[in-house]
Amino acid sequence: MxxxxxxxxxxxxxxxxxxxxxxxxxxxxxxxxxxxxxxxxxxxxxxxxxxxxxxxxxxxxxxxxxxxxxxxxxxxxxxxxxxxxxxxxxxxxxxxxxxxxxxxxxxxxxxxxxxxxxxxxxxxxxxxxxxxxxxxxxxxxxxxxxxxxxxxxxxxxxxxxxxxxxxxxxxxxxxxxxxxxxxxxxxxxxxxxxxxxxxxxxVEPMSEEAWKKALTLELSMKRVDGEKIVLVPGNIGLSTMVEIFGFDENRIVKMSNFIGYMLMECKRLGFKDIVIGGHIGKLIKMSAGIMNTHSRFADARNEIMVSNLALMGGELDFLSRINECVTTDAMIPIIEAYGYEKVFEIIAEKSVSRAKRFIRAHDENIEIEVWLFSMDGKLLAKK
The missing domain is CATH 3.30.2110.10 (CbiD-like)
Structure with missing residues (x-):
């Protein structure tokens, strides 16, 4: 090495x-x-x-x-x-x-x-x-x-x-x-x-500033080959999008925690078709407008999930069980058992809306799609 x-x-x-x-x-x-x-x-x-x-x-x-x-x-x-x-x-x-x-x-x-x-x-x-x-x-x-x-x-x-x-x-x-x-x-x-x-x-070393510059360079190289880009948080997102969902690895960039930064760079470079695919534990934060998903900035996964389920009419006992989960993957079987699977679609829809709002893309010809999946690669929602 x-x-x-x-x-x-x-x-x-x-x-x-x-x-x-x-x-x-x-x-x-x-x-x-x-x-x-x-x-x-x-x-x-x-x-x-x-x-x-x-x-x-x-x-x-x-x-x-x-x-x-x-x-x-x-x-x-x-x-x-x-x-x-x-x-x-x-x-x-x-x-x-x-x-x-x-x-x-x-x-x-x-x-x-x-x-x-x-x-x-x-x-x-x-x-x-x-x-x-x-x-x-x-x-x-x-x-x-x-x-x-x-x-x-x-x-x-x-x-x-x-x-x-x-x-x-x-x-x-x-x-x-x-x-x-x-x-x-x-x-x-x-x-x-x-x-x-x-x-x-x-362990790949980089300061945050250097890391972002390296990501921008990678985006620039991908832009030469087309207007579509797929953003994933890391290795799990990459392998899932390629091996399970069949995406072209050559169109994928690992964005780490920098969702907001990467969206703005995609807009600046002229990408018109942006797919964001990742584990729900990362992307649920985007649905609430959190554009740096590192836990030191914000770790509101439980609060976001509970608030969405509450708005759907979830009862207190159910919401308490969700709030006690230590990971979003632990929430999934409970949500399915109570019949609230639609929450994943809601989170995906909100993620798309937040992403477009963040880069002010509503009046521009930029399509954004979000794929949410579990740790074992099960597709929870696509919007």
Whole structure:
């Protein structure tokens, strides 16, 4: 991986996610468990299709277990988890020694759990089931992929190596509980530590100003090829619009949280057909006129949903249940059970209206369309 990117003539350093850290420390531990040798660095494959090299800071071995750790390096995009230690203990155990709390099983003979400093999911609506470690699906897959890679590299059959044992991977972070207090985890119902996250494995650094300039440049390049553009918040929106709804990836730009800025730039550059597609948890904010969707500016998802449902005649008990949800995905089955699915169309209609009002497009020939969907790619509304 090229460690740097250049934006507007300035040099910015890339980093890697907590998910990449967990995969790297696990790989290092497994290599030492098999070969007995100290590992100074490992290469891992990321979902972005880029291989990255991560230094291994320390390792210890005792009997049939190895602990390794790496340090999270967010590059020039510094957040609360930057420079924290992410550990992985890999050990051979019997079935009687299996911990109660484990991640979803993806690989035969392998179980993944969490230790100190990694949160536990306590509320529904996230991509991880209640009661499981807060290790998101993509990092979980990355960990399993690296386990498979190690056995393949050594030419060892995994099940023959394990025999009647189980390979248990424990991800932990000694400072995780304290660091989690600086994140939104408790608001999401993740208790006891940080989450292991990352959809691409790589942290792309940029100041907000540089990020916006880069987005404008991308829009300008797309404009050369036509008057239609598709805006999505990020990787989830991109994959959903392409893989499920069949949009041309070449017409899509990831706008991050900058809905208002990107709409104004689309107008300035002369786009006439603007499609905005994204998870309802992001785009519901636009329906209320919130044009920067970062949670530090506004996080009124529950209030917006409750107010719309109240205007539809929703009763207090129903509204209270919605207000208690920690994510918009958790609201969806409740809304459907009460027969208020039309609220999604209302939110989409309001989003279109707000977008047009924001860029003063009512008197101009600019079409705006909004697609709302759930985390699993179910289309909720299109207006």
């Amino acid at each position: 090229d460690s740097f990117v250049y934006i507007d003539g300035k040099k910015y350093r890339r980093g890697f996610t907590t998910g990449s850290c967990a995969a790297a420390s696990t790989k290092a531990s497994l290599i030492k468990l098999i070969a007995g040798e100290d590992i100074k660095r490992v290469n891992i494959d990321t979902p972005k299709g880029i291989s990255i090299e991560i230094p291994v800071v320390g390792q210890t071995k005792e009997n049939e277990s190895v602990i390794s750790y790496v340090i999270k390096d967010g590059g020039d995009d510094v957040d609360a988890t930057n420079k924290m230690e992410i550990f992985s203990k890999v050990e051979l155990i019997t079935i009687d020694e299996l911990p109660m709390i484990r991640s979803e099983k993806l690989l035969e003979g392998v179980e993944i759990t969490s230790g100190v400093g990694i949160g536990i999911v306590t509320k529904r609506g996230l991509s991880v089931d209640v009661g499981r470690p807060a290790i998101n699906p993509i990092p979980l897959r990355m960990i399993c992929d690296e386990i498979e890679n190690v056995f393949d590299d050594f030419g060892i059959d995994r099940m023959d190596f394990l025999g009647d044992k189980i390979l248990l991977v424990t991800i932990f972070a000694p400072r995780g509980e304290d660091i989690a207090k600086e994140t939104f985890n408790s608001n999401l119902g993740i208790e006891g530590g940080i989450s292991i996250i990352g959809t691409s494995g790589i």
